Amino acid sequence: xxFALLGTSPLIRQFELQLADSKAHQTVFSLPDVxxxxxxxxxxxxxxxxxxxxxxxxxVLLRGIEVLKAFDGLVLLAQFCTxxxxxxxxxxxxxxxxxxxxxxxxxxxxxxxxxxxxGTQTDSTTNPLIAIGQIERVEMERVMQTECVESVLxxxxxxxxxxxxxxxxxxxxxxxxxxxxxxPLNVQGTSQSGPLVRWSAVRPCPDVESARxxxxxxxxxxxxxxRETGHWDIEADAKVFSFPPLDFVTHCGEMSQDAAVRWTPxxxxxxxxxxxxxxxxxxRLIRLNLDGHGERTAFKGTMASLGCALLLGGLVLLxxxxxxxSLAPENGFGQFAIWIEKIPxxxxxxxxxFLLIQLFAFVIPRRSEE
Numbered sequence: 001x002x003f004a005l006l007g008t009s010p011l012i013r014q015f016e017l018q019l020a021d022s023k024a025h026q027t028v029f030s031l032p033d034v035x036x037x038x039x040x041x042x043x044x045x046x047x048x049x050x051x052x053x054x055x056x057x058x059x060v061l062l063r064g065i066e067v068l069k070a071f072d073g074l075v076l077l078a079q080f081c082t083x084x085x086x087x088x089x090x091x092x093x094x095x096x097x098x099x100x101x102x103x104x105x106x107x108x109x110x111x112x113x114x115x116x117x118x119g120t121q122t123d124s125t126t127n128p129l130i131a132i133g134q135i136e137r138v139e140m141e142r143v144m145q146t147e148c149v150e151s152v153l154x155x156x157x158x159x160x161x162x163x164x165x166x167x168x169x170x171x172x173x174x175x176x177x178x179x180x181x182x183x184p185l186n187v188q189g190t191s192q193s194g195p196l197v198r199w200s201a202v203r204p205c206p207d208v209e210s211a212r213x214x215x216x217x218x219x220x221x222x223x224x225x226x227r228e229t230g231h232w233d234i235e236a237d238a239k240v241f242s243f244p245p246l247d248f249v250t251h252c253g254e255m256s257q258d259a260a261v262r263w264t265p266x267x268x269x270x271x272x273x274x275x276x277x278x279x280x281x282x283x284r285l286i287r288l289n290l291d292g293h294g295e296r297t298a299f300k301g302t303m304a305s306l307g308c309a310l311l312l313g314g315l316v317l318l319x320x321x322x323x324x325x326s327l328a329p330e331n332g333f334g335q336f337a338i339w340i341e342k343i344p345x346x347x348x349x350x351x352x353x354f355l356l357i358q359l360f361a362f363v364i365p366r367r368s369e370e
Contacts, residue, residue, distance in 0.1 A: 004029035004042045007053020011078040015051055018249045025249050037064045048073050049252050054080035058087045069098040077104045085270040092263040103262045109161040113232040113243040117166060131237060132217030138167045139198040139214040149182040152201045153273050159199060160269040168193035170272050172287045175279040187276050299361055310354055314347045
């Protein structure tokens with residue numbers, strides 16, 4: 001399989017190292033600067049898979065995706081960590097319009113150990129989740145040494161892809177920290193299906209190497225230790241299950257065609273990230289809207305904003321016209337007053353037009369979750 005690597009992120013470098021050691025796969029095109037993407041040159045190189053660096057300027061990223069969506073093959077977005085959920089929505093839309101398969105790389109969610117938690121194995125001797133019963137609580141501690149709040153929130157968003165896969169979509173969150181320090185940070189939430197979710201950023205400590213996940217159920221618990229090398233150790237009932245790091249090159253050959261499902265964890269994790277930031281700013285619990293961001297939701301939001309603007313602007317115009325008409329006889333505004341008198345009729349026409357536009361909601365197809 002021939003690869004084209006665009007960018008310089010750590011994940012791109014991991015692809016380079018794995019491809020250098022591979023006999024069946026090779027790098028046929030490399031471009032460090034994603035500002036200069038040339039689809040014709042990539043296609044002429046014979047690339048079958050494009051790996052695009054997802055870190056950097058969001059405008060450049062969207063422009064690059066707009067070019068690559070015409071590629072008739074597999075396009076992978078590596079380390080997509082935009083801090084704006086609207087950008088994620090736009091990327092998801094562009095991915096839906098792509099000629100080939102366009103999907104994100106999620107190293108944690110796509111780790112080999114996660115196959116145990118997707119229900120593909122039902123033997124209690126090989127799947128520790130079978131023995132713990134129904135999941136009631138999922139906790140994760142991430143060791144971080146940083147002075148940047150945004151970096152902590154980025155790590156939270158990336159880890160949430162795993163927590164949501166274990167506990168379900170999160171419907172409400174509350175975040176707490178000590179003063180203005182980015183670490184320690186504690187995020188607690190409730191999933192839509194019931195289990196409690198907690199994510200914590202902690203300072204380096206001897207008993208946590210990189211990160212640790214605790215899954216508690218009605219009949220037991222499971223501890224997952226995430227090593228800096230990418231290895232995962234799962235401890236359950238005095239047994240330890242070890243899993244190697246994700247083989248990115250092999251994973252590309254196993255990608256399914258269900259790309260739409262792959263974007264859901266990305267967008268939802270960014271929605272939760274924004275809720276965490278709001279909770280820190282406002283100091284209270286934040287509830288998320290899990291109804292989706294489809295065309296009907298966008299239309300309703302646009303119409304609500306337009307209706308408010310129309311009412312406020314109409315009120316200002318009515319007050320202005322009433323003031324002018326009251327002064328018109330004394331100040332010689334006769335000709336001008338004729339036009340002012342038409343303002344109420346113009347506003348009435350705009351109101352009728354606005355009400356007629358609402359009928360477009362009936363021709364927009366409903367999403368399945370609505």
